[in-house]
């Protein structure tokens with residue numbers, strides 16, 4: 001299955017960086033602005049993965065009905081974005097073996113692209129700050145295309161920009177979003193078990209395997225490529 005892999009599309013939040021603590025601070029500052037009680041990290045983790053708009057929708061829905069959410073949505077999103085940009089990366093860290101895994105993939109000759117549902121204006125400075133930008137030839141955010149993961153569009157656009165067929169491009173992510181998007185695009189996909197999967201067990205994700213770290217993913221690729 002991994003014999004012809006030429007590139008990898010790697011997810012950001014929950015796959016390379018444990019950003020839930022950043023989300024927690026930004027969301028709770030926004031909630032404070034609206035005189036709402038703070039949320040816990042465990043609750044935030046179930047809400048991350050489908051982009052900022054979806055996150056704000058879920059957060060407001062805890063306290064307001066559909067009309068109440070709609071009335072506050074624009075102001076809440078703007079407040080959240082302001083708070084997030086002010087602390088972006090301060091409370092988050094790389095998962096174990098991310099540098100090693102990315103370097104091992106580059107050493108195998110793989111081209112690397114990041115496809116995240118995070119807005120590009122958050123993703124780019126965060127990746128710079130955590131010193132992983134240089135591994136990637138391109139980064140696409142949740143606002144780079146007309147649709148986000150789990151729609152296959154971002155994966156298809158990334159493959160087209162690489163000038164590779166989806167079967168030559170391995171996706172690696174932490175959530176069902178990544179796997180659904182990858183499979184619909186025709187990319188093989190691996191799952192890391194330590195991220196955020198909307199509060200669902202990672203074993204329920206329809207993927208081609210679970211890899212404990214990005215370094216294990218690279219080792220799997222090198223083992224398959226040598227046969």
Ligand SMILES: O=C(O)COP(=O)(O)O
Nearest residue numbers: 012013049050051116117
């Ligand atoms: O910002 C999000 O909703 C999650 O982004 P991800 O696609 O990098 O997991």
Ligand SMILES: [Mg+2]
Nearest residue numbers: 011013014174
């Ligand atoms: Mg993710």
